[in-house]
Amino acid sequence: MYKVKVFVTLKESVVDPQGSAATKALQKIEFPEVKDVRIGKFIELTVEKTEKNIEETVHEMCCNLLVNTVIEDYRFEIEEVGAQ
Amino acid sequence: MYKVKVFVTLKESVVDPQGSAATKALQKIEFPEVKDVRIGKFIELTVEKTEKNIEETVHEMCCNLLVNTVIEDYRFEIEEVGAQ
Numbered sequence: 119m120y121k122v123k124v125f126v127t128l129k130e131s132v133v134d135p136q137g138s139a140a141t142k143a144l145q146k147i148e149f150p151e152v153k154d155v156r157i158g159k160f161i162e163l164t165v166e167k168t169e170k171n172i173e174e175t176v177h178e179m180c181c182n183l184l185v186n187t188v189i190e191d192y193r194f195e196i197e198e199v200g201a202q
Numbered sequence: 203m204y205k206v207k208v209f210v211t212l213k214e215s216v217v218d219p220q221g222s223a224a225t226k227a228l229q230k231i232e233f234p235e236v237k238d239v240r241i242g243k244f245i246e247l248t249v250e251k252t253e254k255n256i257e258e259t260v261h262e263m264c265c266n267l268l269v270n271t272v273i274e275d276y277r278f279e280i281e282e283v284g285a286q
Contacts, residue, residue, distance in 0.1 A: 160244035
């Protein structure tokens with residue numbers, strides 16, 4: 119079994135309205151020291167071991183469904199766990 | 203300056219409709235080996251150094267705004283960067 123962590127972030131060139139709103143809100147309530155906030159997705163996958171290459175599989179899953187590669191970047195960490 | 207990475211995940215006991223939908227979609231398109239998907243938030247903060255304790259500050263920011271502590275858990279990593 120594999121536990122995969124996928125970190126999806128907006129590309130640098132893409133405006134992050136959610137992040138900007140969070141920045142202003144934090145600065146307003148009590149945290150003027152906050153300079154920037156970028157909000158992305160943190161995806162945790164549980165994947166059964168198969169004969170397929172797990173790295174390629176995760177790339178395919180990201181490109182096919184989990185990530186909008188036009189505006190988002192991604193990276194991932196794979197951990198093998200348990201017996202099977 | 204600090205670069206802070208905050209990982210926000212739904213508590214185990216909380217149903218994740220987005221994650222379930224992603225699981226079914228992945229299984230349907232080509233990835234039957236996917237057993238579970240949990241989708242959370244990955245927040246990147248840029249915070250200026252002040253006399254305040256950065257760990258406490260990040261906890262406060264999470265509890266006050268960034269995290270819904272009723273249904274979400276969070277953890278974070280702090281990295282000091284650059285001069286100031």
